[in-house]
Amino acid sequence: MKSITKLVFRPRTYAEQKSVWGFLYVLPWLLGFLFFFLIPLLYSLQYSFSSIKANANGMSIKFIGFANYVEALTVNTNFNRRLTEAIVNMVINVPLIVIFSLFLAVLLNQKFVGRAIARSIFFLPVILASGIIANLEASSLVQAINEQNAGSGGLINSLGTFELQRIMLRSGVNENVVFYLSDAVNRIYQIVSQSGVQILIFLAGIQTISPQLYEASKIEGATGYEAFWKITFPMVSPLILVNVIYTIIDSFSRNGMTTLIKETGFTSFNFGLSSAMAWIYFLAIMVILLISTYFISKRVFYQE
Template identity: 35%
Template sequence: MKIGLEKRKVISGYVFILPWMLGFLAFLVYPLVMSFYMGFRKMTSVSGMEMEYIGWENFSRAVLKDIYFIPLFYDAIRNAFVEIPLILVFSFFMAMLLNHEVFGRAFFRGAFFLPVVIGSGFVMEQLLGQGVGALQTVAADPSVVNTGVTNGLQIPDVIARYLSPEMYGNLTDILGRLTIMFWKTGIQILLFLAGLQGISESLYESAKCDGATPWEMFWKITFPLMTPVLLLNAIFTLVDSFTDIRNQVILYIKQVAFTNIEMGYASALGWIYFVFVFILVVLIFAFTRKRVVYTGM
């Protein structure tokens, strides 16, 4: 029995995602179900993990009564919508530069990807704890916010003395964000590079024969063919931003769960946060469905 090309592609796709599906079933399904179950309950005994059913009280408390969750949630959304476009634009621009034959191209490719290797997880947390970047951590009292000192990009003293305290604080915060964002563009640059190298040179040669300028070739060839990679990077950056170790909502949920020992309420907070991010991802897919160019489909 012969298998058609389309069916072979489908089978290859399922084989490709099979390890992830097995890992999801083995390690994520039970925690997800358990956290949803705990979101409707209140823990009465920590030693025996005894809980009582309280309905939607945890969710209503998060939205209507908690004076810390909504402000932290708003800040996380604001920071994400500021950082995500900057990360995408910067990584796309750097990928365009690194795609050309320039001296030291391999070195610069490695230099931009190096922070992905050394600047993740515990290493990044320790760096930020020393004040690298504009780190904010939720203190024991969530109303107290500790702000780290920017050890990355700094305002020279010659310029700083002529700035007002408010302007100096805003510029310091921007530079701190830029320091962190430069560290977080390695994967995006790598994906954009892969997409750029997948565009056939014959398209550019044909456009040149027709008298197209580099600017026209970018908007008529490069950008449309890069929209699938742009969508992938947008989703990745969105999820990465909302699950970042600097994210105040994540820190607050961890504090509620493991410091205040309110597992049920922390589960409700986590599900509210998860549903919001999931809805954002769905909206992005819905908005870009007719704007993404898939070639060879």
């Protein structure tokens, strides 16, 4: 009996204390996942294999197998097109956003007058893209400005991009690289507006790097370019993986695909087809995340 009492009331080790506090830290998320996410997720999986109709007695759910999935992939004319567009935009935007965020974080980490204001400016699009302001942007002022400038401004941008392509092709740059870079120029507003959180993550990681490493590199005669590739880049490589995962999820959460799923469910009231579209979309995101995580994690440097 005494041995059992000693085993129960013995002082916890430091590792056990960390485990307990870690579990308490994630407990609110775990409860939220179980009660507010897991149940709707299972219901949506059931709806994706069912035909749902509303009648006087409520909703009637009839199992129809993979008919909703077949309709989404073969009958619906918008699903495949929007899914392809979402994946292509993700493949183009994610590397550009991560590279741009890392570049801006390195610049914003330097000491200069107005550094706090500059950091606020680059985080401002994150604030503008949230809540009521996002709805105002999509429906009124910015939309009107874009429509007004669609003629002259769009023509000027296309001419500038064409000139950039011509110069790079004459310089002997690979044709695929030229088209990728010119497309990046056309997407500059989208890249800047979606880079705020990533810049903050990179900035926080850069500030944790010991200044002694840079001092030692200067003593050894390393240039700023060499210090970036030998010190900064390896030390923030875990955050590159974090930002890639975050950017992939963020790019998939707001595009024409999500709009199509919502319209199919809550405008056409075809909840079975909408659920099937959502699950196909979810599986596509999971596959892309697994592939990206697998290849990037092999290059990540973790300081012991």
